[in-house]
Amino acid sequence: MKIFVRRIFFHILSRFVLGVTIFSIVLMVIGYLVDDVIKSFANYEVFKFMDYNKSILFPVIWLLGCFTILVWHWIKTIKYIAIVAEASNSLINSDEEIIHFPLILKEMEDQMNNLRVHVLRKEQIAKEAEQRKNDLVIYLAHDLKTPLTSVIGYLTLLRDEQQISDELKERYVSISLEKAERLEDLINEFFEITRFSLSNLTLELSSVNLTRMLEQIAYEFRPMLAPKNLKCDLKAPSDVMIKCDVKKMERVFDNLMRNAINYSFEDSSITITLSQDESGVKLKFSNYGNTIPEEKLQRIFEQFYRLDTARTSKTGGAGLGLAIAKEIVQLHKGTITAFSKSDVIEFEVFIPVGL
Numbered sequence: 001m002k003i004f005v006r007r008i009f010f011h012i013l014s015r016f017v018l019g020v021t022i023f024s025i026v027l028m029v030i031g032y033l034v035d036d037v038i039k040s041f042a043n044y045e046v047f048k049f050m051d052y053n054k055s056i057l058f059p060v061i062w063l064l065g066c067f068t069i070l071v072w073h074w075i076k077t078i079k080y081i082a083i084v085a086e087a088s089n090s091l092i093n094s095d096e097e098i099i100h101f102p103l104i105l106k107e108m109e110d111q112m113n114n115l116r117v118h119v120l121r122k123e124q125i126a127k128e129a130e131q132r133k134n135d136l137v138i139y140l141a142h143d144l145k146t147p148l149t150s151v152i153g154y155l156t157l158l159r160d161e162q163q164i165s166d167e168l169k170e171r172y173v174s175i176s177l178e179k180a181e182r183l184e185d186l187i188n189e190f191f192e193i194t195r196f197s198l199s200n201l202t203l204e205l206s207s208v209n210l211t212r213m214l215e216q217i218a219y220e221f222r223p224m225l226a227p228k229n230l231k232c233d234l235k236a237p238s239d240v241m242i243k244c245d246v247k248k249m250e251r252v253f254d255n256l257m258r259n260a261i262n263y264s265f266e267d268s269s270i271t272i273t274l275s276q277d278e279s280g281v282k283l284k285f286s287n288y289g290n291t292i293p294e295e296k297l298q299r300i301f302e303q304f305y306r307l308d309t310a311r312t313s314k315t316g317g318a319g320l321g322l323a324i325a326k327e328i329v330q331l332h333k334g335t336i337t338a339f340s341k342s343d344v345i346e347f348e349v350f351i352p353v354g355l
Contacts, residue, residue, distance in 0.1 A: 012074075020066050147179035147182045213249070228267070245332070263287065278353070288344060297338050
């Protein structure tokens with residue numbers, strides 16, 4: 001904006017000086033020609049007055065002309081400001097029409113149009129995120145009803161049916177427990193949505209043995225691997241130490257493991273690879289699953305975005321896990337990226353040293 005104001009000022013100043021110069025030359029020529037005319041008609045009172053007062057008259061005319069030129073350029077400046085102000089209002093109102101300025105404001109026109117495109121894109125992204133959030137609340141509310149209905153149904157059978165065998169009772173209790181656990185997961189999703197404010201995350205740094213942490217996570221996820229007959233292979237040097245927020249980093253790895261399990265083929269393996277150099281540590285979570293299209297990879301870390309848009313009980317979530325993982329990694333001044341090719345899905349996390 002300062003460059004714009006400076007450019008307008010110098011443009012108006014140069015035009016004013018040019019206008020005054022041209023006006024002065026024209027006035028001098030007119031004065032020279034009129035002087036002969038005045039002398040020819042010196043007998044007339046008007047011309048006699050002009051001849052007598054020409055030393056005052058011409059400077060007054062010159063000053064009036066300069067003032068007129070100044071006012072004219074000042075009015076043009078006000079018009080330029082009005083044009084820019086109107087364009088600013090169109091940005092505020094998210095007007096999709098292309099902004100057009102006079103040639104002198106060409107650079108400002110380009111900047112305003114670029115800003116307009118940026119604002120419209122941000123607005124569209126915000127609308128899509130809000131729509132996904134609203135849809136997820138509706139879907140989760142619907143999903144809550146399904147396991148709750150099942151739990152109530154099986155518990156009602158256990159209460160009302162006196163002749164149920166012990167085997168069937170055990171089966172009903174097992175199903176009820178499974179549905180209740182699913183209900184708990186969905187309720188946690190609701191809490192996650194209400195708590196979701198990544199900007200408020202802060203780090204509590206401490207030194208941790210990353211190798212041991214990954215070993216513990218791989219062990220704790222064994223029960224979740226069993227239903228799909230998955231294996232988890234950890235490839236890591238011994239005793240790799242890093243400085244991080246342990247609880248939040250555990251959450252990152254937890255989210256990545258859950259994601260790998262949810263989107264893995266049955267009877268396949270998940271590989272966690274850890275390496276270290278002088279710049280930091282690099283972790284890779286790889287699994288075999290359906291290749292993720294590039295357009296989905298570009299949005300995979302967005303808030304409330306889900307790879308699986310269908311409402312399934314096994315992979316259904318609020319679409320917050322990877323968004324939170326990315327924010328936590330970035331708070332550690334690191335990076336997290338996703339790759340997918342030839343039925344291989346890979347997430348790579350880099351945490352620098354010197355936090």
